[in-house]
Amino acid sequence: MNILEFIKEFPDEISCKAHFKVQREHEGVVCKKCKCSKHYWLKAKWQWQCSNCNFRTTLRSGTMMEHSNMTFHKWYLAMLFMSFSKKGMSALELQRQLNHSRYESIWFMMQKIRKTMGKRDNMYTLEGAVEFDEGYFEKATSEKVKLKRGRGSQRQANVAVMAESTPLEDIETGKTSNHCRYFKMKVLTTHQGKEIEDTIEKNIDEKSIIFSDKSTSYIDIAKYVETHIMVKSTKETTKTTLKWVHIAISNAKRTLLGMYHKIKGKYLQLYLDEFCYKLNRRYFGNKLFDRLTLALAKSYW
Ligand SMILES: [Zn+2]
Numbered sequence: 001m002n003i004l005e006f007i008k009e010f011p012d013e014i015s016c017k018a019h020f021k022v023q024r025e026h027e028g029v030v031c032k033k034c035k036c037s038k039h040y041w042l043k044a045k046w047q048w049q050c051s052n053c054n055f056r057t058t059l060r061s062g063t064m065m066e067h068s069n070m071t072f073h074k075w076y077l078a079m080l081f082m083s084f085s086k087k088g089m090s091a092l093e094l095q096r097q098l099n100h101s102r103y104e105s106i107w108f109m110m111q112k113i114r115k116t117m118g119k120r121d122n123m124y125t126l127e128g129a130v131e132f133d134e135g136y137f138e139k140a141t142s143e144k145v146k147l148k149r150g151r152g153s154q155r156q157a158n159v160a161v162m163a164e165s166t167p168l169e170d171i172e173t174g175k176t177s178n179h180c181r182y183f184k185m186k187v188l189t190t191h192q193g194k195e196i197e198d199t200i201e202k203n204i205d206e207k208s209i210i211f212s213d214k215s216t217s218y219i220d221i222a223k224y225v226e227t228h229i230m231v232k233s234t235k236e237t238t239k240t241t242l243k244w245v246h247i248a249i250s251n252a253k254r255t256l257l258g259m260y261h262k263i264k265g266k267y268l269q270l271y272l273d274e275f276c277y278k279l280n281r282r283y284f285g286n287k288l289f290d291r292l293t294l295a296l297a298k299s300y301w
Pocket residue numbers: 031032033034035036050051052053054055
């Protein structure tokens with residue numbers, strides 16, 4: 001979807017609502033009360049009625065849009081702008097573009113869209129050969145002290161970065177290279193083995209092979225996957241075995257810090273979710289907007 005197609009297809013509130021109804025039915029409307037997925041559409045009320053218990057579901061309820069006073073048109077425009085911008089868009093800029101009076105409601109809506117992106121990617125696990133490493137992102141701080149760098153610093157957020165990286169061999173030259181597919185980034189609150197293992201268990205398929213550098217916190221990773229290969233961290237491994245995680249970490253830092261300067265620790269995951277969502281769909285082009293509306297149309301109860 002480009003801007004001209006958007007203007008044509010979504011000129012007003014009603015066109016957005018009608019589209020959202022279709023997207024929700026595609027994702028499957030689930031009854032909050034009895035979890036039944038069979039519904040009738042009450043045309044005059046713009047609501048679904050559960051065929052089992054008669055409970056009614058509005059267009060927004062159960063989705064990330066629930067409790068929002070923003071129009072569907074503004075939600076759609078926000079998703080359009082967010083899917084356009086490779087590097088992300090500030091809430092202030094979106095507020096200007098939508099000519100909306102309250103900054104907070106725009107900011108809140110964007111965070112909900114980021115949350116939706118994260119939830120979508122949480123539905124999938126990485127598989128095959130997976131690179132694992134940790135990245136350190138600077139957090140916003142109110143203290144006027146110089147930022148301390150290095151592992152475990154209080155002012156840095158520790159992020160687990162995972163990348164599917166399939167080795168490919170060129171048939172003619174015999175040279176091998178790694179082809180990357182999907183990425184995941186998860187903020188860690190500790191640097192302890194247990195949290196890292198939980199993260200691996202949740203995000204990586206148990207039949208995978210994990211490559212990481214040598215660290216005492218990684219010792220038990222092998223319990224959760226088929227094989228765990230630890231390599232000594234050198235300049236060479238950052239270009240080969242752990243190439244994609246390193247590229248992803250530096251791109252994420254550049255994108256996030258360039259756009260938002262510094263992000264509060266508690267919001268970092270949401271910005272990483274947006275970054276990974278777009279990175280994982282980097283070949284989608286104009287289809288990204290459509291996919292995002294589908295993700296938003298999912299029931300989360
Ligand atoms: Zn029901």
